[in-house]
Amino acid sequence: MSVISEHLLEVRQALPPGVELVAVSKTRTVEEILEALDTGQLDFGENRVQELLTKVDALPTALRWHQIGTLQRNKVKAIVPFVHLIHAVDSVKLLEEVEKQAAAAGRTVTVLLQVHIATEDTKHGFTPDELRTFCEREAESGEGAVAHPHVRIAGLMGMASNTKSRPLITHEFSKLNSLYEELGESCPVPWKTLSMGMSSDWKIAVDCGSTLVRVGSAIFGSRS
Ligand SMILES: *Cc1c(COP(=O)(O)O)cnc(C)c1O
Numbered sequence: 001m002s003v004i005s006e007h008l009l010e011v012r013q014a015l016p017p018g019v020e021l022v023a024v025s026k027t028r029t030v031e032e033i034l035e036a037l038d039t040g041q042l043d044f045g046e047n048r049v050q051e052l053l054t055k056v057d058a059l060p061t062a063l064r065w066h067q068i069g070t071l072q073r074n075k076v077k078a079i080v081p082f083v084h085l086i087h088a089v090d091s092v093k094l095l096e097e098v099e100k101q102a103a104a105a106g107r108t109v110t111v112l113l114q115v116h117i118a119t120e121d122t123k124h125g126f127t128p129d130e131l132r133t134f135c136e137r138e139a140e141s142g143e144g145a146v147a148h149p150h151v152r153i154a155g156l157m158g159m160a161s162n163t164k165s166r167p168l169i170t171h172e173f174s175k176l177n178s179l180y181e182e183l184g185e186s187c188p189v190p191w192k193t194l195s196m197g198m199s200s201d202w203k204i205a206v207d208c209g210s211t212l213v214r215v216g217s218a219i220f221g222s223r224s
Contacts, residue, residue: 004032005039007219011202015213019206022066024198024216026051027223030058036219037063043084045214049075056082068157068214070124073097077104086111087157087195087214090124092134095151102150110152112195115179117172118161125158128179135183155193155211156180160201169201173208180209 012021024045025033033044033055042062046052047069056065064084071079071088079086080101089095089111102109113134116125126134141147158176160169173196184191197205199218206213217223 002035004035004220007221008036008039008041011215011218014203016206019210020193020212022068022195022212022214023219024068024214025055025220026069026216028220030055032220033059033063045087045216049078053078066214077101080107080109081105083109085154085193088112088114088124089153090114090126095148099148099151108150108152110154112155112157112193113153115156115158115176117158117176119168119172120161123159128175131156131179131183135186138188139186141188152189153187153191154189155184155191155195157195159198160196160205166204169204170208173197173201173205173210177209 008023015021020043022043022045023036023041026047043064043066045066045068046055052065052067065082066085066087067079067083068087071086071094073094076097080098086098086109089098095111098109098111113131114125115131116123116127138147156176156179160172163169176196177194180191180194193212194210195212195214196210197213199215202213202215
């Protein structure tokens with residue numbers, strides 16, 4: 001068995017039932033992705049649109065592609081026809097662009113809203129208060145008058161601070177989980193996905209209520 005398969009099975013076995021695994025394949029070759037596919041992995045995450053498009057062309061259509069990183073508005077059109085889940089919708093403007101392009105493509109696209117939970121400024125996303133305001137407006141628009149009929153908001157995504165401090169990471173993930181529970185109820189479509197946790201912190205994320213982890217280097221080895 002290949003090293004990739006071994007690592008993949010290890011992670012999968014350690015995940016509680018019901019927690020989804022997205023294998024983060026950025027910078028990895030098509031051959032490496034095929035090894036993971038041979039081990040039954042269908043969900044893959046990429047953060048650069050150009051790289052994603054090249055891989056989509058080279059790989060079987062059975063794969064489900066997750067756009068996990070910062071997404072520029074002018075790149076939305078290229079991924080909307082096939083993307084399975086956009087994790088990092090970090091502004092209303094981006095959401096509106098997804099709506100526009102999804103309508104044009106005749107699809108409904110599922111997205112997560114990214115929340116800024118880390119102490120670092122470099123991470124994108126809604127602040128908790130912006131998110132509350134946004135969700136209130138969504139609830140007001142009600143059924144039948146949905147502001148974005150081609151976008152389905154399925155939950156939240158967040159990244160913890162890049163730190164070794166377990167208490168800080170736990171605090172940030174717990175905060176995100178509370179928001180998810182607080183706001184998910186009032187949204188027109190009930191939420192079901194809380195995307196949090198990567199190679200270094202996915203176990204903490206799962207303890208804090210994650211329903212989807214995005215794991216790259218723990219499966220494919222470290223990126224150079
Ligand atoms: C790269 C990346 C990951 C995976 O990182 P690893 O440390 O390799 O597991 C997860 N989420 C996002 C948004 C990423 O950009």
